[in-house]
Amino acid sequence: MITLHTPICDVLNIKYPIIQAGMAGGSTTVELIANVCNAGGLGTLGAGYMMPDDIRKAIRDIKQQTDRPFAVNMFCAKDPINPNEKKREHEVKDVLVSTGKHLGIKEEDIQFHTSDPFDERFQVLIEEEVPIISTAFGILPADKMEAAKKRNIKVISMVTTVKEAMIAERAGVDVIVAQGSDAGGHRSTFDIKEHPQGANIGTFSLIPQVVENVKIPVVAAGGVMNGRGLVAALALGAQGVQMGTKFLGSKESGIHPLYKKALFDSTEEQTVITKNFSGRPARGIKNTFIEEFDDSGVPPLPYPIQNTATSSIRKEASKQNQIEYMSLWAGQGLRFIHQENPAEMIIKELMGEAEKILG
């Protein structure tokens, strides 16, 4: 029997088995998170790139708007940075200056950083007593996992292979999000050296294999857009779904209006997996920036250096309404997103469709 109220609803203390993905880059507004939570799902703050003080403010604002549990998503990458790669900064700079010339990008705008205030971010989550922490690109370090457990904070980790799921389970994670290659945005692959383009197992294949090999609850991510997707995920053995792209198109999402329009207008054929924006593989709608960087023949720098290097281009593109130079993260279910609906309506419609399918 397939039922919509799965054990994960009790584990996370939510009404419906629906997680709004913790997408970084400003899309997960306080309003989106709070409305998802108030509608019975789990909202997630995408804090992967946020400054600690901004995270603190967002958490306090969320708590003003909902008394339901919410999650904060952290990036836990431990990608090796080869010193030889550092030597290639000048060639990457050349490509970016040339590509960004329409936007007025100059050499001094291209910055290369590796610093990442991970510990400071985590400290905020502890101090502000967030109910749930979710991670991408890896799991929390052992001491931080212990700190979270001690405070009864639930931990969710996103994986792209069975092996990663087993690593997460052994580390004490409460819930696994299995991210199929259908998903938009960054691949959550832990070891980027082993899988330079990400581990790209389709959602349909990944979910049941992860479910079969761990004992903790599994949530399906990648291509879930409606009630059909929820029921299929449950049939594959998942206890719920995580949706990113669908909520990117919501009324409350903080993405650029042209990006939102691109989501409504694109089809399943138009996304590619690229490392050109951040140095880590991510799925988005193909545009001029991706093509020009590919055509240059210069490989992108490792994450997070490439991300800082492309930051000024992405910011200027947004300011100047130049969609061809923004990162347009999106999954493969694009034909199911047509218009800007409120998050609450997205959740209600989805649950209604699922109930109808189950009869």
Add this chain to the structure above:
Amino acid sequence: MITLHTPICDVLNIKYPIIQAGMAGGSTTVELIANVCNAGGLGTLGAGYMMPDDIRKAIRDIKQQTDRPFAVNMFCAKDPINPNEKKREHEVKDVLVSTGKHLGIKEEDIQFHTSDPFDERFQVLIEEEVPIISTAFGILPADKMEAAKKRNIKVISMVTTVKEAMIAERAGVDVIVAQGSDAGGHRSTFDIKEHPQGANIGTFSLIPQVVENVKIPVVAAGGVMNGRGLVAALALGAQGVQMGTKFLGSKESGIHPLYKKALFDSTEEQTVITKNFSGRPARGIKNTFIEEFDDSGVPPLPYPIQNTATSSIRKEASKQNQIEYMSLWAGQGLRFIHQENPAEMIIKELMGEAEKILG
């Protein structure tokens, strides 16, 4: 309500909504096809590379062993062959001679052909009155579609995008197989110039988008390995499933014993999409041949030239039990295939699991 007896069972006159994929290369033995049909599924002869007389013999043998309907699969590629590509034959030959030296491959063993007895194959299907024709890489030409229709032969076409599904529907196809990127073997993408690596939409995302955009029945392919997969496919809106990898591992499958063992021993992480064997993108277990050809930096020739060029290496590899030089087509659900079961047991177990999930 999800029910296991879908309209497609009546369209194709089968008991269960399960199609055994028409894999080329000798895996679909007469015994496999007949046993699938007798167990209530639809068996398919993979005739893509077969000589017309061999097809005729196989059809007659199948009819001896079952009175149930069966299908014959045809390759309908219309890939453009650029004359400049022809000039690269010598560099491909160099790579193949070097890669094949362990197998005793010499220059004269590497052959380049483009001829394909498509019309002669089709003529056999008409003369022998096969009940169902299925196609990959494209649809039947209009005159052949008409000839099939006139004789009440049902036509199934495998697609990888919504656009291809709409082309197939307009051409009069009876049933669409939507092949997600999870699938093993060749991508069925029609226009290889538009999608040089195949259109790789995950099964989970592709199925509901195809279902939403055509009126004819859709069958899900790519990563279906068990009852969970069947129920999930039905939830996504499909009327049935097509399975390749699962039947490759069956007792009746005609693949090399070491290939079969590789299916049992591999995981979801070990497949890649490669054009190195045939010139068309196909998913298989990564081995030395794929790696060495990649490392050469020489692009494979177009299909079917690359296929004829690698033929002697594949044949010798099989004779000499050298698994590192065989084509090991496989989908992404590999952890669900452990041992050699008869086709009938595969179908019975799958239907039993599906019934249990539906309660």
